[in-house]
Amino acid sequence: MKPDQAHRFCIAPMMEWTDRHCRFFHRLMTRRARLYTEMVTTGAVLHGERERLIGFDPFEHPLALQLGGADPRALAQSARIAEDFGYGEVNLNVGCPSDRVQEGRFGACLMAEPDHVGECVAAMKAQVKVPVTVKCRIGIDAQDPEEALETFAAAVERAGVDALVVHARKAWLKGLSPRENREVPPLDYARVYRLKAAHPRLTVVLNGGVASLADAAAHLAFVDGVMLGRAAYQEPWRLIEVDPLMFGARAPFADGSEVAAALIPYIERELARGTRLSAITRHMLGLFRGVPGARAFRRHLASEAVKPGADAAVLVEALALVGKRASEPVAA
Numbered sequence: 001m002k003p004d005q006a007h008r009f010c011i012a013p014m015m016e017w018t019d020r021h022c023r024f025f026h027r028l029m030t031r032r033a034r035l036y037t038e039m040v041t042t043g044a045v046l047h048g049e050r051e052r053l054i055g056f057d058p059f060e061h062p063l064a065l066q067l068g069g070a071d072p073r074a075l076a077q078s079a080r081i082a083e084d085f086g087y088g089e090v091n092l093n094v095g096c097p098s099d100r101v102q103e104g105r106f107g108a109c110l111m112a113e114p115d116h117v118g119e120c121v122a123a124m125k126a127q128v129k130v131p132v133t134v135k136c137r138i139g140i141d142a143q144d145p146e147e148a149l150e151t152f153a154a155a156v157e158r159a160g161v162d163a164l165v166v167h168a169r170k171a172w173l174k175g176l177s178p179r180e181n182r183e184v185p186p187l188d189y190a191r192v193y194r195l196k197a198a199h200p201r202l203t204v205v206l207n208g209g210v211a212s213l214a215d216a217a218a219h220l221a222f223v224d225g226v227m228l229g230r231a232a233y234q235e236p237w238r239l240i241e242v243d244p245l246m247f248g249a250r251a252p253f254a255d256g257s258e259v260a261a262a263l264i265p266y267i268e269r270e271l272a273r274g275t276r277l278s279a280i281t282r283h284m285l286g287l288f289r290g291v292p293g294a295r296a297f298r299r300h301l302a303s304e305a306v307k308p309g310a311d312a313a314v315l316v317e318a319l320a321l322v323g324k325r326a327s328e329p330v331a332a
């Protein structure tokens with residue numbers, strides 16, 4: 001795979017959502033998409049219960065650990081730990097606007113400190129062989145995205161960043177919740193296209209509001225890769241088409257029922273380790289969105305998977321409630 005092919009289709013880091021169970025489930029549907037963990041702070045990586053916080057199944061590869069932090073030494077040490085754990089990429093979060101993150105002076109507020117982010121990237125690059133990437137916004141608050149994103153990208157490119165993921169809207173650090181900051185500031189895809197045109201050697205991945213694989217494919221005329229967040233999580237059935245449509249490869253499964261059936265051995269393994277069924281099935285609620293019986297499937301999982309002792313039979317029962325998607329994706 002050419003280096004820029006590696007980021008052609010990515011699934012976004014999402015706190016509380018893209019945990020290891022979610023990623024395993026997504027990986028069943030697409031063998032090629034690049035997956036990202038939830039953000040983990042350097043403090044947690046360095047001092048926390050590591051296996052629980054950053055452990056993963058090798059089946060999840062290609063997989064990136066997203067770090068939150070702003071101290072070059074702590075980031076470099078965390079990157080080293082991530083590489084030793086087997087991650088194939090380390091990504092730095094420069095997009096999260098939450099108050100907690102702002103108090104720690106990392107996340108989106110780092111858009112105001114491009115040279116410092118450059119130092120962080122250089123420090124991480126010096127410690128690891130795997131790609132070091134950054135996920136940012138087009139600007140924050142009163143910044144002019146034309147200038148702010150250019151200065152930021154130039155700084156991280158000089159530091160040797162391997163790819164820059166750009167959420168194509170500003171973050172407004174005062175007055176908006178993190179959720180509003182994913183919806184209210186307007187999207188500006190053209191700004192991201194211009195960034196790629198101005199930095200032909202920088203791998204640029206576009207993120208934000210991409211609702212379908214057709215939209216993703218259209219963006220690929222202008223950038224190296226596309227990252228889907230909510231659309232991938234809320235309608236995971238779309239992922240069955242990623243390998244055929246984005247990579248010209250066979251789809252691993254023909255439909256959602258096959259995917260769910262393939263997850264059962266994983267569920268049994270996890271239940272034996274003490275995982276609750278709902279911790280896994282909560283990521284599957286949108287698998288049949290748009291299909292007759294989708295609501296019954298969702299309701300059955302939501303009410304039954306949380307009960308003590310719930311096992312894979314609950315998923316089998318839920319699957320019996322769904323019909324077929326009218327335009328089922330076809331394997332290439």
Ligand SMILES: Cc1cc2nc3c(=O)[nH]c(=O)nc-3n(C[C@H](O)[C@H](O)[C@H](O)COP(=O)(O)O)c2cc1C
Pocket residue numbers: 012013014015016017038039066093094095096135167182207208209210227228229230231
């Ligand atoms: C529930 C949730 C949690 C998120 N957590 C993170 C995170 O940990 N790190 C990060 O960089 N972005 C995070 N984001 C932002 C997404 O990665 C992405 O940039 C954003 O949702 C826009 O993409 P989308 O429109 O395709 O969802 C989160 C988004 C959601 C919905």
